[in-house]
């Protein structure tokens with residue numbers, strides 16, 4: 638609602654004016670008593686009455702727009718705790734992009750062939766119009782789902798693109814530790830001693846968790862290994878040429894999402910959409926939240942993002958920095974980032 642006035646839902650769908658409100662009511666998608674705005678983006682309606690968020694558009698419009706599921710032409714592969722989910726949400730707000738959130742590939746299961754897995758994956762895709770591209774966002778592609786992902790790549794549309802968002806690996810590890818601690822808290826008492834599903838033994842302090850008895854960093858921990866970006870990204874470079882890989886700084890994205898999103902638009906070759914006033918700093922959250930008039934369904938991220946981090950001793954921070962240094966320098970050289978906005982690479 639703007640100034641107490643309900644916005645009309647008239648739109649042109651491939652040249653033909655349609656009244657989305659009337660059509661959606663006639664199709665039984667919303668009750669006739671619905672008050673609030675209705676917007677359309679691609680094959681979905683967005684409603685702003687507080688709790689109904691997203692609906693498929695009526696079938697008649699879907700036909701005119703050639704709505705169908707399409708395999709992704711680009712993938713946000715992670716890295717976990719670097720801002721992946723927020724990036725996926727904000728990319729999804731672009732009017733020519735639809736994001737498949739957390740779509741997993743299961744090619745390494747003995748019961749499915751790669752073709753069957755890709756078909757299943759296709760089924761899990763959102764609908765898109767001919768004017769939209771599909772982008773899949775799942776931090777697992779970088780880590781536990783990586784073998785399946787790389788195996789399935791040849792079955793994806795030609796020349797796929799990859800976006801990786803990378804945060805200072807020391808901060809990433811601390812964020813991941815906090816995340817795993819919280820996840821474990823939610824388990825019943827009897828299961829709390831069990832290592833995480835990736836096998837990491839999470840102790841009551843960060844220091845105790847990451848240090849071996851001899852005082853060095855325990856490089857066998859999954860959540861420590863994930864920050865060795867150069868090592869793991871080199872697996873992707875074997876299949877995808879460097880120019881089709883975009884590396885974003887998670888630290889920069891948190892401070893200035895617009896800048897990163899403009900890089901994404903350019904990299905994906907979609908028209909410029911994001912405007913200066915689309916992301917507004919929210920003091921309470923300490924982050925930027927989306928304020929896009931046509932997408933009332935998305936604003937700030939939930940409190941699961943931006944949790945406080947445990948205090949970590951200077952000594953352990955130093956050890957971790959030293960530990961990651963060779964990987965950071967390798968990444969900088971491999972991806973030409975040494976003079977870029979990735980400050981932690983040069984440290």
Ligand SMILES: Nc1ncnc2c1ncn2[C@@H]1O[C@H](COP(=O)(O)OS(=O)(=O)O)[C@@H](OP(=O)(O)O)[C@H]1O
Pocket residue numbers: 716717718719720721722723776812816890891924925926938941942943944
């Ligand atoms: N706009 C905005 N709002 C909220 N949070 C933001 C935002 N931009 C970046 N971030 C950072 O995202 C971090 C969580 O990263 P991920 O989304 O990759 O986590 S997850 O892997 O999907 O669980 C999260 O990490 P923590 O602060 O450690 O919780 C945030 O720092």
